[in-house]
Amino acid sequence: MEREEIRRDEFVSMYRLMFKIRTYEETLGQIYYEGKTPLFDISKGPIPGELHLSSGQEAAAVGVCINLRPDDAVVGTHRAHHFAIAKGVDLKKMTSEIFGKKTGLSKGKGGHMHLFDTNVNFSCSGIVGASFPQAVGVGIAAKMQGKDFVSIAVGGEGAANQGTFHESLNLAALWKLPVIFVIEDNAWAISVPKEKSTSISRNSERAKAYGIPGVYVDGNDVIGVYEVAREAVKRARAGEGPSLIEVKTYRFRGHFEGDPQLYRPKEDLEMAKQNDPILKLEEDLKGKNIITEEEISRIKEEIETEIKEVIEFARNSPYPEPQEALEDVFTGGD
């Protein structure tokens, strides 16, 4: 592969985005426990229900999405905040949605697992494996409309054992659709480790069975992810068909907030944290003199301020009126 230069502004954007995602997730991870202590009750607090955070997995989303345009689609999973942020979903509206507010992306109807931002072609859902065929459909639309937008199907390594994954790979390959399958291998599907759920060690190998390129990349190296994704996006845009990228990553938090995590050894997490993708990028950029210590502090400050504003906006937004529950089942009323 011919190495293209990565522009300075791209490096800085990637760093900004990764830091933004981490700050956002860790902030939500704190707010989630408001109203839920000392006795944890999932129905209480400003963010009730399940919350699946993506800390540790930032590079997968950023490395892929930095290559995308607003008209490209990303179909995410139950753990989707990182992809949503990297795709440019309106963060105020997204946060309000997670707080169940009227100013949210879906006026409080969707919630954290069901984020839809049609402006940037982002969606996600709580059904594992649902993203793959939907992304394939976006690819069909691109072909039929004669346009060069591409589609990203995100799934965890757990999701890659659903029938939908295999059906979609075949269909995308058969019809040469502009779809990129991104498998985030964070080692665990709730309590089940990859080696106990998957008959081979890499899903990228499975791509071969469908006659499409499959690569396995280090998800702590955002530059590596970026380069691989750039290639796949280029292929897709040029009408050369789908590819699969499996990103080796790790989730720093529980499967959902409140997960006692008795199934995984603490040392694994400690080890993963030593390979923190954000710290790694920071070191890289400083080492190559792409960014200075001062610039980094300034970026961090700016982002912390932005996240504060976003949270404040969500907190201060009104709840929907109760009877709004009955609206939006059909378009054009019932």
Place this chain on the structure above:
Amino acid sequence: MARKLPMHKAISEAIAQEMERDPEVFIMGEDIGTYGGIFSATTGLLQQFGVERVRDTPISESAFIGGALGAASKGMRPIVELMFVDFFGVAMDQIYNHIAKAHYMSGGNLRMPVVILTAIGGGYSDAAQHSQCLYGLFAHVPGLKIVIPSNAYDAKGLMISSIRDDNPVMYFFHKGLMGIGWMPSPPEAANEVPEEPYEIPLGKANILREGQDATVVTVSRSIYEALWAAEELNQEGVSIEVIDLRTLVPLDRDTVINSVKKTGRLLIVDEDYRSYGMSGEIISTVTESGVSLKFPPQRIAYPDIPVPYSRVLESFALPDKAKIKDRIKEMMR
């Protein structure tokens, strides 16, 4: 000896006792082994029975639920857990077209002693794909028995009967009844459970409270809303009979009809969607029986909308004590 148990312990105890009794009984599902089940319905089973009989599966519902059919065809008695009923879609063909129909299509040659264990219910902001009840959907297809326990005592007896039944049974536990600590649950759902195994026959409703003025028919968590409403209405001089159906298939139509004969008023409370479901079935049953009513039959069911996320929207939609009281008062006018 009986002791007070939360519903999740009653379920895992029933499964453990049946696994001890019958080596053909085994269980498969996501996070049912090491984790002990996301809602703790299978806690301790892996430690007691090992990985052969307590199988953590990949996220491949179609494979392991369809697999239950194949195993049953060779004489095994599989229990499979579908983590949330909302995930049924990915395995619906195996459930609806195969497990439910194999006995009939084979002219009675193939037995299907399969239990599908699944979590239902909302009330904690888990939104449209993790909060549904959907038992009405499964009750609709011929060939599936539908079990919906409302308390620990029933949960154990109904689970044992379900495992011993030679037909496919779908067993729906409400997350908000399990008593798992992190999810609110009415304290009444944890009740006295005998240590020894016992069966509760499928198809026998339970009259939880006797009354003269109106019959409230319901299942699952809504039972407590109905009982709380009945208690308060009693203070106001209105006497309510509350019936826990326990199973939708088979359905104990006689108990419902006899009660309405006595009270002349019928209200169904249902956390499942309103249209084409349990509430309509009960009203038809009573209407068809020709019982004369003092007030048109009523229902408080989940409106025909996907479950919204925001707390205010969800509480608007859920059946609750206040809505039941208001409706009964209207019926008494």
